[in-house]
Structures are given as structure tokens and as C-alpha cells.
Amino acid sequence: MAGGYAEILRTRYAMRLLAGTLVGRLPNATAAIAIVLFVRAEGGTYSLAGAFAAVYGVANAVGQPLLGRLVDLRGQPRVQLPAALLSALGMAVFAFTGPDALALAYVAVGAAGLFTPPLEGGLRALWPSVLGKEEQVHTAYAMDAIAQEVMFTVGPLLVTGCVALWSEQAALLVVNAVGVLGALSVVMSRPSRAWRSAPREAHWLGALRSPGLLALLGAFLFIGMALGSITVAGVSYGDEHGGDAVYGWLMAALGLGALVGGSVYGARQWSGVPERRLTVLVALLAVCYAPLTLTPGAVAMTALAALAGVFLAPALACAFIIVDRHAPRGTVTEAFSWLVTTFTVGASLGTAAAGPVVEWGGTAWGFAVPGLAGAGALLVLLATGRVLEAPVETGVVAGSSENDRNGAVEPGFSAGHQA
Numbered sequence: 001m002a003g004g005y006a007e008i009l010r011t012r013y014a015m016r017l018l019a020g021t022l023v024g025r026l027p028n029a030t031a032a033i034a035i036v037l038f039v040r041a042e043g044g045t046y047s048l049a050g051a052f053a054a055v056y057g058v059a060n061a062v063g064q065p066l067l068g069r070l071v072d073l074r075g076q077p078r079v080q081l082p083a084a085l086l087s088a089l090g091m092a093v094f095a096f097t098g099p100d101a102l103a104l105a106y107v108a109v110g111a112a113g114l115f116t117p118p119l120e121g122g123l124r125a126l127w128p129s130v131l132g133k134e135e136q137v138h139t140a141y142a143m144d145a146i147a148q149e150v151m152f153t154v155g156p157l158l159v160t161g162c163v164a165l166w167s168e169q170a171a172l173l174v175v176n177a178v179g180v181l182g183a184l185s186v187v188m189s190r191p192s193r194a195w196r197s198a199p200r201e202a203h204w205l206g207a208l209r210s211p212g213l214l215a216l217l218g219a220f221l222f223i224g225m226a227l228g229s230i231t232v233a234g235v236s237y238g239d240e241h242g243g244d245a246v247y248g249w250l251m252a253a254l255g256l257g258a259l260v261g262g263s264v265y266g267a268r269q270w271s272g273v274p275e276r277r278l279t280v281l282v283a284l285l286a287v288c289y290a291p292l293t294l295t296p297g298a299v300a301m302t303a304l305a306a307l308a309g310v311f312l313a314p315a316l317a318c319a320f321i322i323v324d325r326h327a328p329r330g331t332v333t334e335a336f337s338w339l340v341t342t343f344t345v346g347a348s349l350g351t352a353a354a355g356p357v358v359e360w361g362g363t364a365w366g367f368a369v370p371g372l373a374g375a376g377a378l379l380v381l382l383a384t385g386r387v388l389e390a391p392v393e394t395g396v397v398a399g400s401s402e403n404d405r406n407g408a409v410e411p412g413f414s415a416g417h418q419a
Contacts, residue, residue: 004139004267013130013191018143020189021123022151023182024084027091027175028116029155031056034172035094035109037159041168044099052099052109057348059113061341068118068337069206072197072330076122077187084183086115088176095172112176117183121336122192124320130191135269137324142266142317149258149313198330207335212275212326215384216319217342219282222377223315224346226289226370229354230254230308233292233366236358241298249298250305257306262313274325275388278318279381285311286374292367308370322388346373 009015032053039049070079090111099105127140162171186192207213231251238247270277288308295301319339327335350373358366381388 004136005143008131008136008140008143011131011136013189014140016189017123017126017130017186017191018147020182020185021119022147024117024119024179024186025151026155026158026182027087027112027179028060029151030159030175031060031113033156034159034168034175037163038095038168038172039099042098042100048099052094052105054348055106056109056113057344059110060116061344061348063114063116064118064121064337064341064344065207065334067115068121068334069331071118071122071125071333075197076192076195080117080119080122080183080192081187083115083117084180087112087117088180090115091172091176095169118333118337118340119183119186120340121333122186124324124336125197125332126191126195129195138269138317138321139266141320142262142313144320145313145316146259146262146266148316149255149262153252153255197332207327207331207338210326210328210335211387212390213323213335213338215380215387216278216322216326217338218384219278219377219380220319220339221342221346221349222373222380223282223285223312224343224348225350225353226285226346226373226377227312228347228350228352229357229366229369229373230289230292230350232351232354233358233363233369234305236363236366237295237301240363241301246298249302253302253305254309254312257309258313260306261310262317265314265317273389274318274321275381275385278315278322279378279385281311281315281318282374282378282381285315286371286378289367289371289374293364293371295364295367326388 009018035053035056036049039052067079067083090108090113093108094105094112097104097108124141124144127137131137131140159171159175162174166174234247234250237250238245285308288311291304292301292308294304296304320336323335323339324332350369354366354369357369
């Protein structure tokens with residue numbers, strides 16, 4: 001099972017790019033908890049802390065596709081490193097001024113979110129040139145999805161560790177400084193410096209002119225809603241069954257399920273069309289969300305949370321392949337960044353929806369939201385199946401194709417993204 005992953009990690013630059021990207025994304029992965037802890041330590045209310053976190057999230061959702069487009073146009077080092085520095089500077093201003101200087105604090109947090117570098121999309125754009133084989137790229141996408149779960153599990157622990165050792169202010173500063181070092185490690189690597197996007201048509205819609213990509217984004221908006229709603233319903237469950245410790249176990253189990261599922265999925269090569277495979281994975285994901293509404297005792301609920309996470313990482317890994325297949329030529333980083341943005345917006349909507357539902361109907365109804373959101377994602381995929389599976393036709397020059405599966409040497413492999 002681990003052979004495919006080990007082979008990839010032995011490839012020159014692969015470990016450096018993966019580790020650098022994960023470290024570089026720590027500020028984004030930990031922003032919400034770091035901001036909330038800092039604002040509360042400064043005497044602010046939970047409402048104020050939530051407002052700052054929301055500003056960061058909205059700015060991040062806006063900035064990712066815009067910066068992704070700049071990466072496709074200007075290359076990675078010219079965009080990723082300056083963006084990382086500006087993002088860290090914004091968070092440093094927030095850390096030193098505090099929430100009392102309200103207007104400046106909002107601007108600083110907004111800048112930190114807006115300039116978060118699109119390292120996630122950048123890494124996926126680099127894999128074809130680093131690995132060279134389609135099957136290895138697909139395995140790398142699965143490994144990428146698994147690594148995300150590790151980062152979102154370890155990141156909060158690093159923040160709380162910094163708080164315990166120093167202070168909430170220090171946590172903000174340290175995590176963002178480390179993030180800059182991660183971005184620097186990536187952009188100074190030879191693959192990042194050499195990478196150039198394929199020639200692209202000048203079009204204001206950019207990656208969004210692909211119908212297949214739009215269909216995928218529609219589905220993952222609902223999947224993001226499912227994850228966002230689980231966090232709120234999980235807090236309600238924890239309050240009723242033992243407090244924060246139980247909530248922590250539920251979230252850890254969700255991540256563990258995703259780790260197991262992603263590891264199994266990426267350990268083999270899958271035949272058939274990935275768009276159809278994604279439909280099956282999302283259907284299984286929706287089915288596994290449904291038992292959460294039973295809200296049994298803590299041990300059984302933890303097991304159900306692990307089951308709910310099993311098909312998440314495989315669905316993400318499969319989605320990465322589909323983005324690669326449907327992104328118009330020269331827009332690969334932007335396309336992956338749109339997936340990040342859509343997922344983030346969906347999670348925010350899910351969080352906003354689950355709160356009133358829990359207050360109205362209780363915890364069980366709160367856990368019904370992810371099940372309904374999963375069903376919504378499945379309906380989108382079923383309704384747009386012909387669009388997703390159809391050949392991409394975004395050409396603007398007579399007798400040529402702008403994309404043609406990104407001009408792949410083999411179906412589904414974007415050789416056009418190599419340097």
C-alpha cells in the first residue's frame with residue numbers, strides 16, 4: 001500500500017515541495033483558531049472574534065483565485081513569496097495593534113486573508129513536471145488530500161502549544177513566520193522557478209469558462225457545507241456528552257477516517273472515468289453522513305464520525321484529477337484555487353446554517369445538515385454528469401482546442417502544465 005507513496009517521496013524535489021507547501025499553508029489552516037484565541041486573550045467577545053475570523057475567511061476566498069490567476073500569468077516565485085510576506089505582515093500588524101484599533105485590525109486581518117499565497121493550487125500544478133507519469137500524479141493527488149488532514153489536525157495543536165509556551169500574540173507571529181519559510185522553500189526550488197503555465201486565452205472568466213469545472217465547483221460547495229455543519233453540530237453534541245474532549249475526539253475521528261480512506265484509495269490505480277468514480281464516492285460520502293443523526297453514546301458516535309470521514313479524502317483526490325482534466329489551458333493554478341475557494345465558502349455556509357438548525361431542532365437535526373448537503377452534492381453531479389464527462393471544448397481558434405483535456409499526452413494528464 002505504501003509503495004506508491006514511498007516512490008513519489010523518493011522522487012527529487014517531491015518531499016521538499018510537499019513539506020514546504022504544508023508548512024506554508026499553516027497560517028491559513030490555523031487562522032480561525034489563532035484569531036479567536038488572540039481576540040479572547042485581548043478581552044474581546046466571541047462575536048468580535050468570529051467577525052475577525054469571518055473577514056479573514058471572506059478575504060481568503062476572494063484572494064485565492066485572483067492570486068492563482070497571477071501565478072498562471074507571472075510564475076510562482078513572483079507571486080507566491082510576495083503574497084506570503086504581505087499576508088504575514090498583515091497578521092503581524094493585527095498581532096501588535098490588537099482588536100482595540102478596530103478599523104486597522106479589520107484591514108490587517110483582511111489583508112492577511114487576501115494575500116494568502118495559493119500554495120495548494122501551485123503544488124498540484126507542479127506535480128506533472130516533477131513526477132512525469134500520469135499514475136504517479138494521481139497517487140500524488142491522493143497523498144495531497146491525506147496530507148491536508150494531517151495539517152488540519154496538527155496545526156491547531158501547534159497553535160495551542162505556542163499559546164502554552166508563550167502567548168496568543170506569539171502564536172500568531174510564529175505560525176505566520178513559519179509559513180513564510182515554507183513558501184520560501186517552495187519557490188526557491190528548481191521546479192517552482194522553472195514552471196510556466198501553458199499559453200492561455202485572454203478571457204475575463206479565466207478557469208470559470210469551463211462548464212465541467214463549474215459543475216464540479218457546484219458539487220463541492222455542498223461538500224464544504226457538509227463539513228462546516230459537522231463542526232457546529234459536533235460542538236452541540238460535545239456539550240451534551242462530556243464537553244470539549246468529546247468534541248475533540250469526534251473531529252479527530254473524522255480526520256482519521258479521511259486518512260484511512262485516502263491511504264487506501266491512493267494505494268491503487270483506478271480504471272474508468274474519474275467523473276463517474278467521483279459520483280460513486282460522493283454517494284458513499286452522503287450515505288455515511290446519515291448515521292450521525294442517530295447521536296448515540298460518545299464511543300459509538302466517535303466510530304460513526306470516523307466512518308463519515310472515510311470517503312472525504314478519496315473524493316478530494318478524485319476531484320483534483322477532474323480539475324486537471326477540465327481546467328482551460330493556462331489556468332491550472334487558478335482552477336485549483338477556485339476549488340479551495342468554493343470549499344471554504346461552502347464550509348462557511350454550512351456553519352451558518354447549522355447553528356440555527358441546532359437551536360431550533362437540537363443536535364440530531366444539526367447532524368441532518370451534512371447528510372442533506374451530501375445529497376445536494378450528489379444531485380449536482382447526477383444533473384451535470386453529461387457536462388462533466390463530455391470532452392472539453394473551449395477552443396477559440398478554428399480547428400483547434402483551447403483545452404482538449406489540456407492537450408494531454410494521455411487522457412487526463414496535463415502535460416501542458418510542465419515547464
